[in-house]
Amino acid sequence: MASETWFITGASAGIGRAVTERLLERGDRVAATARRVEALSDLAERFGERLWTASLDVTDTKALNSTVERAFADLGRIDVIFSNAGRGAFGAAEELSEEAIDEQIALNMSAPIHLLRAALPYLRGQGGGRFIQTSTMGAQISSPGGSMYHASKWGVEGFLESVIPEVAPFGVGITMIEPGNIRTGFGAALAIAPPLEAYAHTPVGQVRQLIENSGGNLTGSAPGDPARVADAIIDTASRTPAPRRVALGSDAYAAVRQALTGRLDELDAGKSVAESTDFPA
Secondary structure, three states: OOOEEEEOOOOOOOHHHHHHHHHHOOEEEEEEEEHHHHHHHHHHEEEEEEHEEEEEEOOOHHHHHHHHHHHHHHHHOOOOOEEEEOOOOEOOOOOOOHHHHHHHHHHHHHHHHHHHHHHHHHHHHOEEEEEEEEOOOOHOOOOOOOOHHHHHHHHHHHHHHHHHHHHHHHHHHEEEEEEEEEEOOOOOHHHEOOOHHHHHHHHHHHHHHHHHHHHOOOOOOOOOOOOHHHHHHHHHHOOOOOOOOEEEEEHHHHHHHHHHHHHHHHHHHHHHHHEEEHOOO
8 A cells, every 4th residue: 555644633642642653653654743742752763754743732723724834845745634632621511611611612623623724725736635533422422511522522523514515526535533432541631620519419520520539540441442443543544435424432333323313213203393383285
């Protein structure tokens, strides 16, 4: 297989790091970006010029646009954009600060939107490419305390759903990756809001207690294997047509299927009400 060039955000840890390493090991080039780009120094030593790095805060739109421009200028064709940077926030809706809300939207929704917009002129110009977005099973389900995380992920998926047919004529494919729980540092990196006593004995309080009892290591016993997840993500780039969504993990498959069938049951239960609002035949 011919080597490819990938552009990756959030490449220093978790899924981003695993995908970066896997690609380099198989002989591809990677433009790896991260806030802490020094975390990639060991890979730079091992793989030399095949690893292009840049320090990047994806919520800085000006810097994001500049980094994308520079990567295409330096590397020429980039086959795959892997939008992976993000993190979760936990807290009841009224526990979350305005800053926490703004960060979730900026990091998990606005940044991928701006990344795709920045990359599209280059992907169109070269006759195609792939855009892969790390989403979550939480874009199909929801849980108490995750309101803004879910909002940001549901939001970015809604955006991508609309863009998919817009860019298909240019040979650009888009895939949303919906993992379940993976053994990465995601749980330890959660931004946890200060608690309100009113929620102590509610479902939010129960989830908070679970987080506290785990010592932040919520993903320590997760079923998802980061290496296998990375392989599955890389595999999607060679599938034609580009799969719209890919659920990864037995927990993701089960949870998403239950959510979708539940929503379909609710829709069917309201069929007569829906039809009753039409003008009479």
